[in-house]
Amino acid sequence: MKKIVNVLTGLSLMTSMAMADNAVLAKDGLGDFLVAPVYFAKNDICTKVTVFNTNKTNSILAKVAFREQSSSNEVDLPIFLSPGDVWSGTVCQNGNDVVLSSIDDSNHPQIADVLKNGKSLTQQSIKAGHTDVDFTTGYIEIYPIAQFNEKSTKKVEKEILVKRWDTLIKGKTPSKLVTSGVDGYSLSANVAFKTDDKYTTILPMVAFKGTHDKTLRGSAIAYGNDTSPEVLLGTTKKHQILKLLQHKEVDFTYSNRGKDQYIVFTYPFGYIDSQIRKYKVTVRDMSENKEKAETIIFSPTPKPQGAYMKNEVSIVSVEDIITKTKNPAMFVEGQIQIQDITNITDVQLGNKKHASFIATYVTFDKNKENKDEVLNATNIPFK
């Protein structure tokens, strides 16, 4: 009996070791790498980003990266979170610029005033040399940098956290560093969409666990340097995350002929321009046959070879999909399947491979002042 128990214990340990070795999608919203699949900073709509350190005794250093929709050109900033601390910032459009504002004490002291007055992500990116950037829509990544076990719930002075990050940049080891990396149970985040200072809906970030097991030191984590999954998480973890996000199909329901309804497809980790993906669409109508067990498939349409998505963030209009069917009037409410989304350039897990993506169902509306607002935003469950 003892032998069986030993074998079982061994197997259990091996399983947990294997689990610890792999990145997994979090079910509790807590993780060590987080992605907000979409933000809007366009016309009347702003997005507030909030990052929580839910660990009551550990400090966490992290980077928040805003990536624009065309080719994921980024602007990032460091954040310094005490135990139980929160950081937030808001992106809004201001003329031709998208501006990030934050009055949070978790910002680096040297850029606190700049962020208080608003930092143009657009201008920052243009100054760096990028062209054709469009930050009005994009996505956000939260990268872990380091964790410190304070063994106390007391707030840690931000200057101490800044010094620790500086020490890491110099290739040295600050005190209280958790050398096994940032754990998967301490960070969570969300984005909240607002119009006229009224929050209309909130979207939790997609969280991953087991992505950070090596704390980096040196230039790779310097404030001014780009963020990148290969660098901050490692090639293996990047690959595992892409595998977790690789899917054959997305299904969602539509109503009101798909009016004001959109699916946002976010394809992380490509970071190059001219990305194209092809896909197939099947539109099903359920309104006239809802009592029947079978679903009548009126199409596939448009023709598979005619359907392409460009960029790292692609917004697909549900109304447009229905308009392209042979008889759009027939489709009032029902289900749409988008299948075989395939890379046709050598990005993510390769050319001709299924794309890795996060899909978000977004509904827009007009408020009483006739201003745009995000009525609903939901991450579509992975199949």
Next chain:
Amino acid sequence: MRQISLLNKLYLLFFPFFLLAFDKLYDLSGDEFEIVTTKDSYKLILNKQKFTEYSFSDDGFKFFLPYFTKEFNLKILRYNSIGYINGFLSMDKNFNHKLNVSASNLKYYLTDYKKNNQKELEYLLKNFSIPYKKLTSLSIEMYNIPFKVSKNFNKYLYFKIKKLPKNKLEYISYSVYIVLDKKLVDKYTKYYFPKSKNLIKTFLKNINKVKPYYKEKK
């Protein structure tokens, strides 16, 4: 007597002009590394912020892989410039055998001797050149390297930057850490430098001077 072809004569005449210039990313024999000692390992962490400037006259960079490396981790990022990192990684300075592989194939882009599909180092040791295309960052990682492999190290790896006219890459910055097998380093250093008081420092200071470990074994 063997005849030398006209092409070879021209090559010999202009030989100095064919030499490629590779920036050295770090110097293990200096004091650029913080050394963290554990029971089984020496972890060397580059303790300076390092930047390298590139122009179209530069060819690339090189970095040294010492004996007894168990783990190697080099992270390279664009710094203060845009454009893509394109090029070839090889132990062969002439980059003769270029592979054509998909960027997502871990067999060519990661080394972990505990995993069958991650053997980039095997290709490098056979002098193949591995292409890297359109990257905003470069990560060269090697894990669980056994002694039978690391005894063949003490070699440079070269990254030749492919120059594309429209690319605006001007600077890179990088971080490095190297984990050495403590037992093997200590044994080796004691053999060659019996009077050494600080084995790891002696090992690093003499890294380019000593004979291969495996020849020492009788």
